[in-house]
Amino acid sequence: MPPPARPTRDDVAELAGVSTATVSRAYNNPESVAEHKRSVIFAVAKKLGYVPDEMASALRRGKTGIIALLEKSRIETASDRFLSTLYADVIRGLKSVIDQSKYRLSLITVKSIDDIKVLKSGKFCDAVIAHDLQDNEMLKAIRALKIPAVCAFREDNTILPQVRLDEEYGGKLAAECFLASGRTKPAHITGQLTTIKSCYHRHKGFVEAYGSPAIKTVDGELGINGGYESTLKLLSDIKNGHIDSIFVVNDITAVGVLQALQANGISVPRDVSIIAHDNLPILDTLPVRLTSIDISFRKIYSTAAKQIIGNMENGLAMETIVKPEIVKGDSV
Amino acid sequence: MPPPARPTRDDVAELAGVSTATVSRAYNNPESVAEHKRSVIFAVAKKLGYVPDEMASALRRGKTGIIALLEKSRIETASDRFLSTLYADVIRGLKSVIDQSKYRLSLITVKSIDDIKVLKSGKFCDAVIAHDLQDNEMLKAIRALKIPAVCAFREDNTILPQVRLDEEYGGKLAAECFLASGRTKPAHITGQLTTIKSCYHRHKGFVEAYGSPAIKTVDGELGINGGYESTLKLLSDIKNGHIDSIFVVNDITAVGVLQALQANGISVPRDVSIIAHDNLPILDTLPVRLTSIDISFRKIYSTAAKQIIGNMENGLAMETIVKPEIVKGDSV
DNA sequence: CTGTTAGCGCTTTCAA
DNA sequence: TTGAAAGCGCTAACAG
Numbered sequence: 001m002p003p004p005a006r007p008t009r010d011d012v013a014e015l016a017g018v019s020t021a022t023v024s025r026a027y028n029n030p031e032s033v034a035e036h037k038r039s040v041i042f043a044v045a046k047k048l049g050y051v052p053d054e055m056a057s058a059l060r061r062g063k064t065g066i067i068a069l070l071e072k073s074r075i076e077t078a079s080d081r082f083l084s085t086l087y088a089d090v091i092r093g094l095k096s097v098i099d100q101s102k103y104r105l106s107l108i109t110v111k112s113i114d115d116i117k118v119l120k121s122g123k124f125c126d127a128v129i130a131h132d133l134q135d136n137e138m139l140k141a142i143r144a145l146k147i148p149a150v151c152a153f154r155e156d157n158t159i160l161p162q163v164r165l166d167e168e169y170g171g172k173l174a175a176e177c178f179l180a181s182g183r184t185k186p187a188h189i190t191g192q193l194t195t196i197k198s199c200y201h202r203h204k205g206f207v208e209a210y211g212s213p214a215i216k217t218v219d220g221e222l223g224i225n226g227g228y229e230s231t232l233k234l235l236s237d238i239k240n241g242h243i244d245s246i247f248v249v250n251d252i253t254a255v256g257v258l259q260a261l262q263a264n265g266i267s268v269p270r271d272v273s274i275i276a277h278d279n280l281p282i283l284d285t286l287p288v289r290l291t292s293i294d295i296s297f298r299k300i301y302s303t304a305a306k307q308i309i310g311n312m313e314n315g316l317a318m319e320t321i322v323k324p325e326i327v328k329g330d331s332v
Numbered sequence: 333m334p335p336p337a338r339p340t341r342d343d344v345a346e347l348a349g350v351s352t353a354t355v356s357r358a359y360n361n362p363e364s365v366a367e368h369k370r371s372v373i374f375a376v377a378k379k380l381g382y383v384p385d386e387m388a389s390a391l392r393r394g395k396t397g398i399i400a401l402l403e404k405s406r407i408e409t410a411s412d413r414f415l416s417t418l419y420a421d422v423i424r425g426l427k428s429v430i431d432q433s434k435y436r437l438s439l440i441t442v443k444s445i446d447d448i449k450v451l452k453s454g455k456f457c458d459a460v461i462a463h464d465l466q467d468n469e470m471l472k473a474i475r476a477l478k479i480p481a482v483c484a485f486r487e488d489n490t491i492l493p494q495v496r497l498d499e500e501y502g503g504k505l506a507a508e509c510f511l512a513s514g515r516t517k518p519a520h521i522t523g524q525l526t527t528i529k530s531c532y533h534r535h536k537g538f539v540e541a542y543g544s545p546a547i548k549t550v551d552g553e554l555g556i557n558g559g560y561e562s563t564l565k566l567l568s569d570i571k572n573g574h575i576d577s578i579f580v581v582n583d584i585t586a587v588g589v590l591q592a593l594q595a596n597g598i599s600v601p602r603d604v605s606i607i608a609h610d611n612l613p614i615l616d617t618l619p620v621r622l623t624s625i626d627i628s629f630r631k632i633y634s635t636a637a638k639q640i641i642g643n644m645e646n647g648l649a650m651e652t653i654v655k656p657e658i659v660k661g662d663s664v
Numbered sequence: 665c666t667g668t669t670a671g672c673g674c675t676t677t678c679a680a
Numbered sequence: 681t682t683g684a685a686a687g688c689g690c691t692a693a694c695a696g
Contacts (some may be wrong), residue, residue: 006453008673019683024675034681051453055396056673058387059688066438073431085613087420091439099405099441104456106398106438107423109431121338121383123689124436224617255617281417285556285587285614340689351667356691366665388689391672455673 068125093301171205191222227256289329400457425633503537523554559588621661
C-alpha cells in the first residue's frame with residue numbers, strides 16, 4: 001500500500017456521500033448545509049485528516065488570507081535600538097488578534113517602492129500594516145495598492161488610515177498623577193521640543209492639564225546624558241523647594257535624571273517625584289521603580305490588526321487613537 | 333474602458349509572441365529560454381505590470397514558499413520578558429536570510445499539538461523553525477510533519493535538528509579575556525547551576541579554560557537581587573585581593589553584582605574585573621559598560637534560516653552550533 | 665529550446 | 681438545500 005496521499009475535498013465528498021461542492025460549503029458557509037450532512041462531513045474529514053488546502057482556496061477566491069506587516073529594511077540607529085525592545089510587543093499585539101481570526105501574519109521587508117508595487121500583483125497579501133514607515137512615498141505606494149492598509153507608530157500622516165497614540169493624553173496623565181499626590185510645583189524635562197511631535201504633544205498635554213503655561217521646562221538633549229545635564233539645571237530649584245515633581249519625556253532620559261538626583265543627594269520621591277514616559281523594560285533595572293506612561297505597542301498593534309480586519313470585512317477605513325496608561329511605580 | 337484587469341501569464345505570452353509555458357520558464361528556469369525571448373518576455377511583463385501569482389504557483393507546485401516561525405502562545409513569564417528584548421534580533425536574523433531568498437516568513441502561534449498537525453495538510457508552510465518550544469510532544473509533532481524543520485534557542489534536544497549556542501565556549505571566552513588582561517584569581521557567580529544547562533555549560537567552559545577546578549563559584553539566585561547577594565559573599569575575598577575577576581552567568585544578575593560592588597566601594601575594573609553574559613540592551617544603562625558574551629540571537633536565527641533553506645533545497649538536516657562572541661566594555 | 669496539454673484543490677455560479 | 685461544471689493562474693511532463 002502506498003503512503004496515504006493527502007486527502008482532498010473529493011475524498012471527503014465521496015466518503016460522506018455528498019458532492020464536492022457541499023463539502024466546500026460545509027467549511028465556508030456552514031449554515032447553508034443541512035445539519036446532518038455537515039456533521040457527517042466533518043466526521044469524515046476528521047477521520048481522513050482532511051484540512052482544506054489554503055493555497056487552492058486562495059487561488060480560487062483571489063484572496064491570500066494573509067495580513068502583511070511591512071517594515072523597511074534599515075541600518076541600526078539609536079532609535080532603532082529603542083524600538084527593538086518593543087518589537088516583541090508589536091508582534092504580540094498583532095498576533096493576539098490575528099490568531100483569533102482566519103487570517104495569517106506574514107513579515108515583509110520593503111527596500112524600495114517597487115517592493116511595494118509587487119505586493120498586489122504578486123498576491124502576497126490581502127492587507128497591509130505599515131510599521132514605522134516614515135517615508136511618504138512608500139505610504140503613497142501602499143495607498144496605490146488599493147488594498148486595506150493601516151499605518152501604525154508614525155507621526156501623524158494623512159496618506160493612510162492610522163492607529164496612533166494620544167501623546168497629549170500621556171502628559172495629562174502625568175499631571176493628574178502629580179496633582180493627586182499633592183505635588184503642585186512641576187517641571188518638565190524634554191528635548192527637541194519643537195521638532196519631535198511626540199515631545200511637543202507630551203509637553204502640551206502636561207502643561208494644559210495644569211492650566212498655567214509657566215511650567216519650568218528644560219528642552220535639552222534626549223538620552224541618559226541629556227537627562228543628567230538637564231537635571232543639573234533644575235538642581236537649585238529642587239533644593240529650594242521650588243520644584244517638587246518632574247515629568248520626563250522618556251524613560252531613557254529619565255535614567256539620567258535619576259542618576260543626577262542621586263549624585264546630588266536628592267531622594268525620589270521624598271524630595272521630588274518623577275514620572276517618565278514609555279514604560280520600557282529598562283525601568284526594571286533602576287534603583288527606584290519609576291512611574292511611567294505606558295505607550296503600549298501591544299495595544300496599538302492589536303488595534304491596528306482589529307482595524308485592518310474590520311476594513312477587509314466591512315470596508316471601513318478609519319483612524320484610531322489609542323490612549324496610553326499610567327503605570328505606577330515608587331517615584332511619586 | 334474597464335479598469336485594466338491584473339495581467340496574467342497569458343497576456344504576457346500573447347504580447348511577447350511566445351507560449352505560456354515559455355513565460356513560465358522565463359521566471360522559473362531562465363537558462364532554458366533563449367536569451368532574446370527572455371528579454372522580450374520581461375520587457376512585456378514590465379510594461380504590463382505582470383508579476384507571477386504566488387498562490388497559483390504555490391498550488392501548482394505543491395509548495396507554499398513560506399517558512400513559518402512557530403511559537404507557543406504563552407503567558408508572560410520572567411524569562412519571557414528577558415526574551416522579549418531579543419525578539420527583534422530573532423526576526424532580524426531570520427529576515428536577513430529569508431529576504432534574500434525566494435521564501436517568505438510567516439509567524440504562526442501554536443496552542444496545541446493539533447495546531448501543528450494542521451500545518452501540513454493545510455499547506456500553511458513548507459518548512460518550520462521552532463522558536464523556544466520547550467515541549468517535547470510538540471517537537472515530535474513537528475517531526476511527524478516530515479517537512480524541513482529546525483529548532484532554535486532550546487536546550488539540547490534529540491528530536492529535531494537544531495541550531496544552538498556553544499555555551500561552554502562563552503565561558504572559555506570569559507576566561508581567556510581575564511587571562512589576557514593579567515587577571516588570575518577568578519570567581520564565578522551563577523545560579524541553578526545543576527538544573528539550567530546553559531548555566532552548567534558556561535561554568536564548565538570557564539573553569540576548564542583555567543585548567544583548575546577550584547575556582548570559587550557562588551551558586552545563588554539569578555537576577556538582580558541574587559547577584560547582589562552573591563557578591564556579598566565574595567566581598568572579603570575581593571578586599572583581600574583573593575579575587576580579582578568575576579564572570580557572571582548573565583547580564584541581569586551582573587546588574588546586581590555591580591550594585592553590590594558600588595555599594596561597598598569596590599571599583600570596576602580597578603579592584604575587580606567583571607564579565608557578564610548575554611549582552612542585553614540593559615547594559616547600556618549601567619554606569620560601567622560591562623564586557624559581556626554576546627549570545628547573538630541574530631546569528632542563531634540567521635543560521636537557522638540558512639539551515640532550513642539548505643534543507644529544503646539539498647535535503648540535508650544537520651545540527652549547527654553557533655559560537656558566541658565577546659563584546660568588550662570597560663569592566664576588564 | 666519551445667509549444668501543447670493536463671491538471672493542482674478549491675469555490676461559486678447556475679439550475680435543479 | 682444540493683450537484684454539475686467551469687475555471688482561478690500557474691507548472692511540468694511530454695513531444696517535437
